[in-house]
Amino acid sequence: MGQFERHLSWWVMGCILIGILLGKSAPTFFQWIGELKLAAVNLPLAVLIWLMIIPMLIKVDFSAMREVFGHAKGIAVTLVINWLVKPFTMALLAWIFIRHLFSPLLPAAQIDSYIAGLILLAAAPCTAMVFVWSHLCEGEPRFTLSQVALNDTIMLFAFAPIVALLLGLSSLSVPWQTLWVSVLLYIVVPVIISQCLRRWLLAQGAQAFASAQKTIQPFSMAALLLTLILLFAFQGEQVLKQPMIIALLAVPILIQVYFNALLAYWLNKQIKVAHCVAGPSALIGASNFFELAVATAIALFGFNSGAALATVVGVLIEVPVMLTIVTLVNRSKHWYESE
Numbered sequence: 001m002g003q004f005e006r007h008l009s010w011w012v013m014g015c016i017l018i019g020i021l022l023g024k025s026a027p028t029f030f031q032w033i034g035e036l037k038l039a040a041v042n043l044p045l046a047v048l049i050w051l052m053i054i055p056m057l058i059k060v061d062f063s064a065m066r067e068v069f070g071h072a073k074g075i076a077v078t079l080v081i082n083w084l085v086k087p088f089t090m091a092l093l094a095w096i097f098i099r100h101l102f103s104p105l106l107p108a109a110q111i112d113s114y115i116a117g118l119i120l121l122a123a124a125p126c127t128a129m130v131f132v133w134s135h136l137c138e139g140e141p142r143f144t145l146s147q148v149a150l151n152d153t154i155m156l157f158a159f160a161p162i163v164a165l166l167l168g169l170s171s172l173s174v175p176w177q178t179l180w181v182s183v184l185l186y187i188v189v190p191v192i193i194s195q196c197l198r199r200w201l202l203a204q205g206a207q208a209f210a211s212a213q214k215t216i217q218p219f220s221m222a223a224l225l226l227t228l229i230l231l232f233a234f235q236g237e238q239v240l241k242q243p244m245i246i247a248l249l250a251v252p253i254l255i256q257v258y259f260n261a262l263l264a265y266w267l268n269k270q271i272k273v274a275h276c277v278a279g280p281s282a283l284i285g286a287s288n289f290f291e292l293a294v295a296t297a298i299a300l301f302g303f304n305s306g307a308a309l310a311t312v313v314g315v316l317i318e319v320p321v322m323l324t325i326v327t328l329v330n331r332s333k334h335w336y337e338s339e
Contacts, residue, residue: 019231022233054193057152058198078281087162089259091166098111098252117307120296124288137283138330163179231298231312257322265282
């Protein structure tokens with residue numbers, strides 16, 4: 001992991017401050033940016049999201065799904081955690097903490113939106129950063145690659161229905177048309193573009209492919225940081241009025257991440273999966289595709305929504321939290337293999 005990714009949380013905090021300051025000093029300019037739309041899609045946001053997601057998806061080799069049957073047990077555990085446990089536990093935690101325990105401390109008008117943002121954050125498993133986490137815990141690379149490829153394929157079909165179901169269960173309106181447009185713009189189109197680029201780059205040779213990845217990767221992070229600046233240019237006033245909002249939103253996210261990681265790790269141990277598979281399984285089960293969550297939250301609810309803010313909190317804590325899970329997996333290897 002490069003120095004930039006290692007210190008991502010600090011960069012995010014810097015963007016929060018810059019966005020708030022810019023929003024306070026030039027509110028008219030950012031309102032103008034927010035109104036640059038085509039068919040309800042914000043054009044600057046769409047460009048930034050593509051720059052965020054496409055470099056990540058270029059790393060994914062969908063042909064690696066042929067390796068799935070070689071790691072069937074680990075794959076099964078991760079699929080259960082990603083698609084049957086994580087989104088639903090997050091909806092439950094959001095209901096407990098945001099709807100009830102923390103509701104007196106939060107703006108009443110944004111509570112539904114915060115819940116929606118947390119659901120979006122948990123509804124899609126991480127695509128790119130898990131390669132880093134897997135490497136740090138000496139994970140089996142073929143398992144990680146096949147699991148990510150399989151998750152991305154499932155996400156094409158399952159993301160919208162799961163989000164709609166959980167929003168409905170949480171008594172939130174389900175904007176189906178906007179939801180499907182988001183899936184088309186931020187999942188289907190980037191997958192097609194990224195795989196076409198991947199094939200073209202691989203045709204130039206392995207060295208050219210590796211060089212291209214290094215060249216385009218900074219665009220992804222830069223786009224993420226610019227998106228955060230835009231987001232907090234709109235959110236700044238609300239954050240300044242109630243600075244504890246970010247800390248309160250972090251509570252269900254932290255609980256959900258650690259719960260899913262430990263559950264996946266324990267389940268793999270019970271069915272005697274090798275540690276080199278159990279480690280990345282736990283990490284894939286815990287991490288989130290926060291780029292997609294941010295994009296969808298803004299598309300559904302707008303830049304200045306509580307949903308967008310909730311997804312950004314996930315970005316803020318992603319790296320330090322996942323590094324603690326990597327440390328836990330590495331230090332517990334002796335316990336895991338004790339039987």
